[in-house]
Amino acid sequence: MAVQWKGDGPGLLVQLDRDVPRQLGHQLQEQLRSAIRAGAIRAGERLPSSRSLADQLGISRGLVVDSYAQLYAEGxxxxxxxxxxxVAERAGTTSPAETPLPRVDPARTKSEVDFEYGVPDLASAPIRDWLWALGDAARLAPAALMGDEPDGGDQRxxxxxxxxxxxVRAGAAFAEHTVVTAGFRHALTLVFATLASNGVKRVGLESPGPRxxxxxxxxFGLQAVPVPVDEDGVDVGRLAASGARAVVVTPAHQCPTGVALSPERRHKLLAWAEAVxxxxxxxxYDSEFRYDRQPVGSLQGLSPERVIALGSVSKTLAPGIRIGWMFAPPGLVDPLVETKALTSRGAPALDQLALARLMESGRYDGHLRRMRTTYQRRRSTLITAVDEFLPTLRLDGLAAGCHAVLRLPDGVREADVVTGARQRSVEVRGLSEYCFGAGELAAHPAPGLVLGFGNVNESRIRRGVGVLAEVIGAG
Ligand SMILES: Cc1ncc(COP(=O)(O)O)c(C=O)c1O
Incomplete structure (x- = not known):
C-alpha cells in the first residue's frame, strides 16, 4: 500500500535550474515524470497541493498547475x-519497493503448537497499563524527556x-550502580565488551544453557567455555579448571534444566570469583514466577562486588518493550556506562520513565499477580497432560518459570522426536540444542525436551503433549 503522506512533498526530488528560467515548468514535469518512473514516488502516493509545491520550489502556482495537468494528460x-x-496505478516501473512480498512457504508456516521456551503470554501484554504509563510519563516531564537521557539511564x-x-530479590543494588539497557541481551553485550577490554579473555557459560x-x-572478544550443569546447578570445580575469569549463570531457575543453584554452590561460586x-x-530471567518453593534471592545481594546482575521486562511484560538493566559492582559502573555511551543510546527515555511509573503505581505487581495465575494454570495443565499421555516420563524444572524439561526414555533419540513433532505441527527443542562446544568440552545431557508453556494456552498444551506421546510411542 502506498504511504499516505500528509506533509510536504517531494521538494528534494525536484532540483530546478534557475539559470534557464523559461524552462522551469518543463524541468518540473520532466523531473516528476522521472521520479515516478524510477519508483521514487509510488503508485497511489499523494503529491503536494499545487500551492504547497509552488511555495517549496519558489515558483508560481500556475507552473505547478500546468505541470500536473500535463502529467495527468499523459496518465x-x-x-x-x-x-x-x-500517482496513477501502473505509472511507474517496478522498483524494488514495489516487488511483492515473497509468499510464505507453507512448509514454514507457524506450527499449531510452539513450545519455544522463554516467550511470555504475548496476548496478555499489559497494553492498557503501558499506555497509561506512557501518558503519565509524557505528562510528568514532557520537555526534559525530549533530550538525550543520561548515559546510565533515566534516574527515576x-x-x-x-x-x-x-x-523483591534481596539484592544490594543502588541507583548509582544501576545501568538501564535495551533488554538483557544488550546488557550482556555491554558486559562482555567491557570485560574483554579490561583483560578478561575467557568466559564460562552453562551447558546446557541459554542458546x-x-x-x-x-x-565481543571473549572465548566461551562450556561448564556443565548438574542437579545443584553449575559445576564450580569445572569452572575453576576452565581458566575463565567470568561466568554467566541462571541461578534462580537454570536455563533450561530448571534447577536452582544450591546454597553450597552459591558460596563456592562467589569464592571462585574472589579467588580469580x-x-x-x-x-x-524468570524468578518472578515461582510455584511451590521459597523465593531464591539474587546472588548479587550476597556479593555486590563480584556479581553483575542482569534483568529485563521481556518475561514479565513483553519482549517488545525492550527495557533491561544491570546492577554492577561499583568499579565496573563507569566502564560499562562508557561502553554503552560509545555503542548506543539504549532504551527510549519516555519508555524508561513509563516503566518507572508502571512499577511505582503498583500496576507492574498487579500484572505479575495475574500472570502468575495464568502460568500456574498452564503448568498444571502440562503436568496433567504428561501424567495422562506419558505417565512413565518425568517432568523436571517446574519449581519456577515458564518451561520444564521432559526426560525422554532410553533408546528414544531427541532429534527424532523433535523432527517427528515438527512434522505434526508441534515445535519443540531438544536439550542438546542448548549445549555448545566440541570434543572433550561438549556436554552430553540425558535426552530431554524443553517445553516452554508461557505462550501456549491450555488446549494447545494438551494437544502438543498428545502429539509428543504419539511420536515417542512410535519411535
Ligand atoms: C535465559 C534468558 N535470559 C534473558 C532473556 C531476556 O532477554 P531480552 O531482555 O534481551 O529479551 C531471555 C530471553 O529469552 C533468556 O532466554
Missing part, C-alpha cells in the same frame, strides 16, 4: 475531488529498579 497522475493529486527508573531489586550466548561472547578476581554475571 502519470490522477486527480480526485477530496483526495488531491496522486534506576532508583525504582534498584529499590525493587532490594525489596547463542557462546556466539555473543565470541563476537573475576565476575559472576547473573541472569535473573
Amino acid at each position: 502519470y497522475l490522477v486527480t480526485e475531488v477530496g483526495s488531491g493529486t496522486r 527508573l534506576r532508583e525504582v529498579l534498584a529499590a525493587y531489586h532490594r525489596r 547463542a550466548h557462546d556466539r555473543i561472547a565470541e563476537r 578476581d573475576g565476575f559472576v554475571i547473573e541472569d535473573d
Whole structure:
C-alpha cells in the first residue's frame, strides 16, 4: 500500500535550474515524470497541493498547475475531488519497493503448537497499563524527556529498579550502580565488551544453557567455555579448571534444566570469583514466577562486588518493550556506562520513565499477580497432560518459570522426536540444542525436551503433549 503522506512533498526530488528560467515548468514535469518512473514516488502516493509545491520550489502556482495537468494528460497522475493529486496505478516501473512480498512457504508456516521456551503470554501484554504509563510519563516531564537521557539511564527508573531489586530479590543494588539497557541481551553485550577490554579473555557459560550466548561472547572478544550443569546447578570445580575469569549463570531457575543453584554452590561460586578476581554475571530471567518453593534471592545481594546482575521486562511484560538493566559492582559502573555511551543510546527515555511509573503505581505487581495465575494454570495443565499421555516420563524444572524439561526414555533419540513433532505441527527443542562446544568440552545431557508453556494456552498444551506421546510411542 502506498504511504499516505500528509506533509510536504517531494521538494528534494525536484532540483530546478534557475539559470534557464523559461524552462522551469518543463524541468518540473520532466523531473516528476522521472521520479515516478524510477519508483521514487509510488503508485497511489499523494503529491503536494499545487500551492504547497509552488511555495517549496519558489515558483508560481500556475507552473505547478500546468505541470500536473500535463502529467495527468499523459496518465502519470490522477486527480480526485477530496483526495488531491496522486500517482496513477501502473505509472511507474517496478522498483524494488514495489516487488511483492515473497509468499510464505507453507512448509514454514507457524506450527499449531510452539513450545519455544522463554516467550511470555504475548496476548496478555499489559497494553492498557503501558499506555497509561506512557501518558503519565509524557505528562510528568514532557520537555526534559525530549533530550538525550543520561548515559546510565533515566534516574527515576534506576532508583525504582534498584529499590525493587532490594525489596523483591534481596539484592544490594543502588541507583548509582544501576545501568538501564535495551533488554538483557544488550546488557550482556555491554558486559562482555567491557570485560574483554579490561583483560578478561575467557568466559564460562552453562551447558546446557541459554542458546547463542557462546556466539555473543565470541563476537565481543571473549572465548566461551562450556561448564556443565548438574542437579545443584553449575559445576564450580569445572569452572575453576576452565581458566575463565567470568561466568554467566541462571541461578534462580537454570536455563533450561530448571534447577536452582544450591546454597553450597552459591558460596563456592562467589569464592571462585574472589579467588580469580573475576565476575559472576547473573541472569535473573524468570524468578518472578515461582510455584511451590521459597523465593531464591539474587546472588548479587550476597556479593555486590563480584556479581553483575542482569534483568529485563521481556518475561514479565513483553519482549517488545525492550527495557533491561544491570546492577554492577561499583568499579565496573563507569566502564560499562562508557561502553554503552560509545555503542548506543539504549532504551527510549519516555519508555524508561513509563516503566518507572508502571512499577511505582503498583500496576507492574498487579500484572505479575495475574500472570502468575495464568502460568500456574498452564503448568498444571502440562503436568496433567504428561501424567495422562506419558505417565512413565518425568517432568523436571517446574519449581519456577515458564518451561520444564521432559526426560525422554532410553533408546528414544531427541532429534527424532523433535523432527517427528515438527512434522505434526508441534515445535519443540531438544536439550542438546542448548549445549555448545566440541570434543572433550561438549556436554552430553540425558535426552530431554524443553517445553516452554508461557505462550501456549491450555488446549494447545494438551494437544502438543498428545502429539509428543504419539511420536515417542512410535519411535
Ligand atoms: C535465559 C534468558 N535470559 C534473558 C532473556 C531476556 O532477554 P531480552 O531482555 O534481551 O529479551 C531471555 C530471553 O529469552 C533468556 O532466554
